[in-house]
Amino acid sequence: MKITRLSHQKVSLRRSIDTGTTEQRNVVQSIIQDIKENGDSALFSYTEKFDRVSLSELRVLESEISQAYKELSDELIGIIREAAANIRSFHQKQKRETWISYDEDGTMLGQKITALDSVGVYVPGGTAAYPSSVLMNVIPAQVAGVKRIVITTPPTKQGNLPAGVLVAANELGIKEIYKVGGAQAIAALAYGTETIPPVDKIIGPGNIYVALAKREVFGIVDIDMIAGPSEIVVLADDTAKANEIAADLLSQAEHDKLASSILVTPSMKLAEEVNAEVVKQLSTLPRKEIAEASIDIYGHIYVTENLSTAIATVNELAPEHLEVITEKPMDLLNEIKHAGAIFLGRYSSEPVGDYFAGPNHVLPTNGTARFSSPLNVDDFIKKSSIISYSEKAFYNNASKITKLARLEGLEAHARALEERLK
Amino acid sequence: MKITRLSHQKVSLRRSIDTGTTEQRNVVQSIIQDIKENGDSALFSYTEKFDRVSLSELRVLESEISQAYKELSDELIGIIREAAANIRSFHQKQKRETWISYDEDGTMLGQKITALDSVGVYVPGGTAAYPSSVLMNVIPAQVAGVKRIVITTPPTKQGNLPAGVLVAANELGIKEIYKVGGAQAIAALAYGTETIPPVDKIIGPGNIYVALAKREVFGIVDIDMIAGPSEIVVLADDTAKANEIAADLLSQAEHDKLASSILVTPSMKLAEEVNAEVVKQLSTLPRKEIAEASIDIYGHIYVTENLSTAIATVNELAPEHLEVITEKPMDLLNEIKHAGAIFLGRYSSEPVGDYFAGPNHVLPTNGTARFSSPLNVDDFIKKSSIISYSEKAFYNNASKITKLARLEGLEAHARALEERLK
Numbered sequence: 001m002k003i004t005r006l007s008h009q010k011v012s013l014r015r016s017i018d019t020g021t022t023e024q025r026n027v028v029q030s031i032i033q034d035i036k037e038n039g040d041s042a043l044f045s046y047t048e049k050f051d052r053v054s055l056s057e058l059r060v061l062e063s064e065i066s067q068a069y070k071e072l073s074d075e076l077i078g079i080i081r082e083a084a085a086n087i088r089s090f091h092q093k094q095k096r097e098t099w100i101s102y103d104e105d106g107t108m109l110g111q112k113i114t115a116l117d118s119v120g121v122y123v124p125g126g127t128a129a130y131p132s133s134v135l136m137n138v139i140p141a142q143v144a145g146v147k148r149i150v151i152t153t154p155p156t157k158q159g160n161l162p163a164g165v166l167v168a169a170n171e172l173g174i175k176e177i178y179k180v181g182g183a184q185a186i187a188a189l190a191y192g193t194e195t196i197p198p199v200d201k202i203i204g205p206g207n208i209y210v211a212l213a214k215r216e217v218f219g220i221v222d223i224d225m226i227a228g229p230s231e232i233v234v235l236a237d238d239t240a241k242a243n244e245i246a247a248d249l250l251s252q253a254e255h256d257k258l259a260s261s262i263l264v265t266p267s268m269k270l271a272e273e274v275n276a277e278v279v280k281q282l283s284t285l286p287r288k289e290i291a292e293a294s295i296d297i298y299g300h301i302y303v304t305e306n307l308s309t310a311i312a313t314v315n316e317l318a319p320e321h322l323e324v325i326t327e328k329p330m331d332l333l334n335e336i337k338h339a340g341a342i343f344l345g346r347y348s349s350e351p352v353g354d355y356f357a358g359p360n361h362v363l364p365t366n367g368t369a370r371f372s373s374p375l376n377v378d379d380f381i382k383k384s385s386i387i388s389y390s391e392k393a394f395y396n397n398a399s400k401i402t403k404l405a406r407l408e409g410l411e412a413h414a415r416a417l418e419e420r421l422k
Numbered sequence: 423m424k425i426t427r428l429s430h431q432k433v434s435l436r437r438s439i440d441t442g443t444t445e446q447r448n449v450v451q452s453i454i455q456d457i458k459e460n461g462d463s464a465l466f467s468y469t470e471k472f473d474r475v476s477l478s479e480l481r482v483l484e485s486e487i488s489q490a491y492k493e494l495s496d497e498l499i500g501i502i503r504e505a506a507a508n509i510r511s512f513h514q515k516q517k518r519e520t521w522i523s524y525d526e527d528g529t530m531l532g533q534k535i536t537a538l539d540s541v542g543v544y545v546p547g548g549t550a551a552y553p554s555s556v557l558m559n560v561i562p563a564q565v566a567g568v569k570r571i572v573i574t575t576p577p578t579k580q581g582n583l584p585a586g587v588l589v590a591a592n593e594l595g596i597k598e599i600y601k602v603g604g605a606q607a608i609a610a611l612a613y614g615t616e617t618i619p620p621v622d623k624i625i626g627p628g629n630i631y632v633a634l635a636k637r638e639v640f641g642i643v644d645i646d647m648i649a650g651p652s653e654i655v656v657l658a659d660d661t662a663k664a665n666e667i668a669a670d671l672l673s674q675a676e677h678d679k680l681a682s683s684i685l686v687t688p689s690m691k692l693a694e695e696v697n698a699e700v701v702k703q704l705s706t707l708p709r710k711e712i713a714e715a716s717i718d719i720y721g722h723i724y725v726t727e728n729l730s731t732a733i734a735t736v737n738e739l740a741p742e743h744l745e746v747i748t749e750k751p752m753d754l755l756n757e758i759k760h761a762g763a764i765f766l767g768r769y770s771s772e773p774v775g776d777y778f779a780g781p782n783h784v785l786p787t788n789g790t791a792r793f794s795s796p797l798n799v800d801d802f803i804k805k806s807s808i809i810s811y812s813e814k815a816f817y818n819n820a821s822k823i824t825k826l827a828r829l830e831g832l833e834a835h836a837r838a839l840e841e842r843l844k
Binding site for chain 2: 019072075076079080082083090093094099101107108109111112114116117130131132164200201215216218219221222225226243244246247248250251253254255281285286287291329330333336337338339340341342343344345346347348349350351352353354355356357358359360363364366368369370371372373374376378382383384385386387388389390391393394397400401402403404405407408409410411412413414415416417418419420422
């Protein structure tokens with residue numbers, strides 16, 4: 001890994017966002033148009049073209065779910081249930097309630113909280129079809145109270161879906177699962193087809209075509225943030241163990257050649273030890289090729305003047321995952337401004353949060369932790385303002401409001417109040 | 423207005439979203455590129471081209487603000503202050519706090535709440551440069567704790583800004599105001615120039631070029647929902663007064679020829695009376711031409727079988743503004759699922775909320791109240807998950823987590839935990 005001594009230079013994780021080539025944008029626009037016009041028949045033909053399988057049904061059958069259970073051990077199913085319970089428990093603590101406040105003059109103001117009616121979860125295909133993604137995307141929506149939750153995911157060439165994904169979905173009670181991927185899945189979720197009724201919000205990661213399609217339908221439906229490559233930043237001091245940090249950096253690097261693994265430390269000794277451990281541990285990893293490419297290009301160790309400048313560097317990076325492995329990690333929490341998830345102490349290794357502890361693993365990437373949050377229950381509710389003005393409040397304030405309306409040249413606004421004064 | 427008897431047919435407010443022509447998209451992309459490359463000098467030249475004024479400074483001077491105060495009466499300034507206090511009070515009730523929960527095994531999990539560092543508010547020019555927009559966009563960000571809040575707005579041909587906008591901004595303590603409009607303003611806020619440091623989030627409405635630029639920079643910065651034309655739906659029964667409803671419908675219609683004003687009522691008598699009143703009141707409005715075009719094309723009265731089907735129609739419409747003027751409006755609140763702001767009772771005329779009561783007037787349009795909320799304090803904070811696993815929790819759960827990691831084929835994830843078991 002590159003080791004850089006930082007004194008006052010600024011660092012950034014931000015990479016330019018892939019908004020697609022003109023050709024890719026045109027392809028996505030024409031797919032969306034085709035789905036709007038031709039519905040299911042267009043879905044079948046894109047599935048044949050892109051996923052190389054000719055399906056007779058888009059929707060997953062009960063028999064496929066029973067089959068999936070046979071492929072997983074009872075122990076694993078039990079662990080999936082326990083993880084789901086932990087995730088549910090953490091998200092239940094986020095629930096918010098409608099509130100109304102009462103003024104002395106009889107005015108009532110408030111916020112009414114309502115769950116979205118329907119949500120579509122896109123689960124990518126191939127090696128990225130993770131059961132944990134199903135749990136992390138579906139459970140917050142369920143806790144919010146969303147009634148209809150749909151999963152779409154591309155089928156294999158044999159027309160199947162991964163057993164882990166089907167079991168995780170079934171454990172959560174999700175019955176509406178479609179074998180559709182790509183931009184065509186996003187178009188179907190946004191506009192609906194004969195088989196797939198439209199949803200109000202689409203979440204979940206995908207390739208560039210999926211990301212571009214989400215950008216296109218944003219406004220017709222809501223979408224989540226468009227995810228970039230994954231990152232980890234470890235903030236550590238001399239008390240940390242190099243082998244543990246190296247292993248955590250590699251767990252990020254194995255995701256993707258574009259993933260970024262960074263250590264920020266005031267200790268040159270730790271920096272050098274971690275670097276040596278990364279080389280050693282890398283050699284025996286099954287996904288060595290991916291992890292090595294990631295570490296070579298996007299791996300970095302920054303050695304800072306002291307712990308305080310190390311924290312400043314972390315805030316500049318605004319990482320998706322931040323591990324704080326220092327003598328007193330909890331003491332630093334207040335100074336950390338920008339991070340998707342903050343893992344405190346040596347026992348809070350990132351995979352603990354990826355799978356099991358309860359907080360969401362869908363996190364803001366590419367420095368967007370400056371303004372975005374982990375996926376959470378608020379993403380599946382909306383608020384309506386409540387305004388109930390009393391007669392007294394109205395008579396006390398009507399003339400002020402008409403003056404503001406006339407300052408803005410909106411006479412009909414002023415007259416709407418004056419009709420009530422007649 | 424068109425009067426339609428509804429029995430079981432569905433209705434919708436949704437209109438297709440204007441995502442621009444290819445030419446418009448290309449113009450926006452080239453403006454953004456130009457600002458990225460040439461900064462301030464490109465800003466000056468676009469301002470000359472589009473706003474037809476040659477500026478010597480982008481930033482508003484103290485002397486311009488003092489001048490603006492001379493143009494407004496003390497009474498009006500006092501009313502602006504009172505409105506600001508009401509808006510601040512309502513938004514303060516939305517504030518959320520960091521929380522941490524403790525498990526028996528020593529695990530700590532939680533959500534850390536942090537304000538965004540910086541926000542840019544786009545205020546459109548011309549007749550739509552409203553002081554109330556400044557209050558409604560800036561105050562929630564201030565309540566959230568955002569330190570740096572910037573306003574950009576296009577200058578007039580004389581190089582000025584409207585006095586009301588400058589006074590409202592100054593009353594809130596906003597010192598960073600730039601005379602820049604259009605796609606170039608959005609690009610400057612997202613990427614920064616010599617004079618304008620970049621921000622983390624851009625909010626506020628604008629024309630098609632502003633909207634397209636916001637779509638382009640989404641991901642580099644956060645944006646708010648892209649607003650469509652404004653709408654009001656009035657849900658009323660026989661107890662409502664036709665002249666008041668007509669006046670409220672017209673207050674919406676005067677905004678924009680594309681605005682939509684709708685009455686939903688089980689009473690044909692009320693429908694006919696409101697229709698007659700709209701014609702009568704329209705004739706003397708200063709913005710008659712705009713209001714008339716809006717009423718003719720997008721105005722509608724739906725007469726339903728009963729109050730319950732009227733509510734179902736309202737939920738299908740998911741209006742931006744909903745007035746409930748019935749015998750017992752509060753009793754219907756629970757049944758209303760989708761609306762940006764709900765105005766209850768005859769004294770809660772929409773302009774009360776537009777200017778003064780306290781809830782935000784930036785609301786989800788075009789049926790997006792199905793999944794979006796009024797602008798609120800949550801739009802200016804982000805959450806970081808906190809995960810602190812205890813030694814005990816780690817040893818109890820590590821082997822389960824490694825099994826989940828291996829189910830997903832992520833060996834380095836499993837080994838990250840096993841390094842700690844050595």
